[in-house]
Amino acid sequence: MNTPSAGINRGPQGAEAPADGASKELAARQLPMPSDQLLRGRRIVEIAHNGEVYRLQSTRLGKLILTK
Known part of the structure; x- marks a missing residue:
């Protein structure tokens, strides 16, 4: 059983x-995680992912840009 x-x-x-x-x-x-939790008052935050470093940037117009 x-x-x-x-x-x-x-x-x-x-x-x-x-x-x-x-x-x-x-x-x-x-x-969804609010972007202010990731940025914590900064304009740019670096994110390490799978051995690479990415930059998450908040623009003056309120957009987000993720670059390698």
Whole structure:
């Protein structure tokens, strides 16, 4: 007899879904991050990604530019 793993809920078709705490965490990660959280008052911020450095720049017109 198979019993579902702890922390896993089964949906209507038997598909596994994360438990409540995990689904809330996943939903929180999928929300857009405000640019002011990234920039924190600066015009330019450098972002390291996969061994490369990128620059995220806020323009005077309120646009964002991402360059390598």
